[in-house]
Amino acid sequence: MRLHRNLCFAVIDGLTLIFNEGNYADKVIQQLLKRDKxxxxxxxxxxxxxTYDIVRWKRLYAEIAEVKQPFDRDxxxxxxxxxATLKGIKLPDWKYFENTPSRKIKGRFDELSKIRKFRESIPDWIDNVGLEELGEAKWTKEIAMQNEQAEVILRTNTLKTTKEKLQNILHEQGIETEFIKGYNAxxxxxxxxxxxxxDAFKNGLFEVQDASSQLVADFLDVKPGMKVIDTCAGAGGKTLHIASLMENKGQIxxxxxxxxxxxKLKVRARRNGVHNVDxxxxxxxxxxxxxxxxxxRVLIDAPCSGLGVLRRNPDAKWKLEPEFLDRIRVTQQExxxxxxxxxxPEGKLVYxxxxxxxxxxxxxxxxxxxxxxxxxxxxxKDKKVLAHTSGxxxxxxxLLERKS
Structure with a gap:
């Protein structure tokens, strides 16, 4: 791979905003991608x-490079x-890369890879919490999986099409997909x-939604004609899934x-052809x-630490603080x-x-x-989904039921 100056500058600018200004990585990257038509x-x-890679491995790379925050451009x-060195990319003859100690970098990587908090590039306190709550073996596997790049999963909008038809439509547009066993849509x-x-997205034939997230609406056991409340709906990924399971009948x-x-949910609902949401x-x-x-039915998709979705939001581990975790546990119970x-009475709740x-x-x-x-x-019933076992x-x- 050959490095291009304008692309590398974009990455450095993005990292400055993420690490030093505290901006969200996904928003920064959206801006960067509009930079040059x-x-x-x-x-x-x-x-x-x-950009995501360097955000994900910030602690490890900073330790190897012997630099501390706030990071200046050097x-x-x-x-x-x-x-670049760890990826095996040849560094160009630019002033920024003068005297890069390639052999030392690889040696430090081998050395630090023996220590989990450096190998998986996480703050000490998150490593301690994970170890305490999940145990050594499970936490080691889970946090390693949380550093893998997440796959792109679509949820078929069954109000407008079927999974099989959607697959064919996307194939015609040059996008190949495969079914996932045990995940209906x-x-x-x-x-x-x-x-x-x-066009398939613009016409509301699908939403991007991880497979684990798609399990939640199914878990709620909704039926057409019910009154369902999504209490922490946000931009409505699960709301729209519930609407499709209810066949647009009843009230959400x-x-x-x-x-x-x-x-944002209102805009998405219109695109999805959903009209039973207040x-x-x-x-x-x-x-x-x-x-x-x-x-x-009531869905409480509760605010949380997000420690199950670090693959999608690698910058979250640098923004999280122990005090937030303490506060969010109180909020969850509230x-x-x-x-x-x-x-x-006789209704059901999913937390x-x-x-x-x-x-x-x-x-x-x-x-x-x-x-x-x-x-x-x-x-x-309840279901615990770990990234390292589910993928x-x-x-x-x-799922909780209120007694009559």
Whole structure:
């Protein structure tokens, strides 16, 4: 591979924004890819994947390069040189790469690879939490898998097409996919591609949604004609899946504390041909109280650490702090206590997170069932999805039923 100056500069600019300004990696990369209209698919892929790679391995590369945050541009070029050397890429004769100690880089990599927190490039505190909650063997495998690049998974919008028809349509547009056993609506891309520019996407035939995330709506056990509440709907990935399972019949109330996210859901719903969703901003306790004892099904896709989806959001591990984890556990129990009141007798509730930590998952459900609010509920089943065993995102979901 030959390095091109303008592409490398784009990566360095992106890393400056992510590491020093605290910007989100996905947003930065979106901006970078608009930088030069002459860039082809390969150029764009280089910028996106190299930026994500260096973000993912920040701690390891910084340790090898012997640099500390905040990184100046020289520091970032040194980290870039580490990345290129370890990838076996010949460094060009640029001033940024003068005196790059290639042999020392490889030696330091071999040395640091024996220590998990460096090998997997994670903060000490996350390594400690994972070790404590999952145990040595499971955590070692899980955090290694969380550093693998995530595959692109599509969810067929069954309101408009079938999985088989969608596969044929995408094939005609030069995008190859395969079925995933055990996932009713999922198609996996065999090679990465920009699916958002396809007519199939613009016509609402699919959404991009990880296979593990697709399990949640199925877990909720919805039927056409029900009243379903998605309490932490966000931009609505699971809301739209629920709508397709309900065949657009019945009512879905999509709630969130952020109106901006619900506006995105409105646009997505229109594209998906979904018309049984009502949007409600949670701006006080009133919207929740009005829905007490009204819902056949309630989904709580709870705010969480996101430690099951680091493959998609590698910068999250650098933004997370121990205090946030403590606060989010309190929030998770609060939403369980409050939102469970919307379930009517004999109705069902799903509590889900994209975390792999028991303290955010089964421990929260156990605490809820022992509480005054949870005494009328029983656990029907739960599912723990680990990335290293499933091949997809880490997730947790518990199905609870309210007694009559």
């Amino acid at each position: 002459r860039w082809g698919a390969r150029d764009r892929a280089f910028v996106a994947e190299t 520091n970032l070029w040194r980290m870039f040189a580490v990345w 999922a198609l996996k891309l065999t090679e990465r591609a920009n699916v958002f520019v396809t 109330v999509a709630m969130d504390i952020y109106e901006s996210k619900l506006k 949007l409600k901003v949670i701006d006080s306790t009133k919207p929740i109280k009005k829905l007490h004892n009204k819902a056949d 939403v369980l206590q409050q939102y469970s009141k919307m379930v009517k 889900a997170t994209c975390s792999v930590l028991p303290s955010e998952n089964q421990n929260q459900v156990e605490a809820f069932l022992k509480s005054e609010a949870g005494v009328n509920f029983s656990l029907v 997809f995102d880490g997730f947790y979901m518990a």
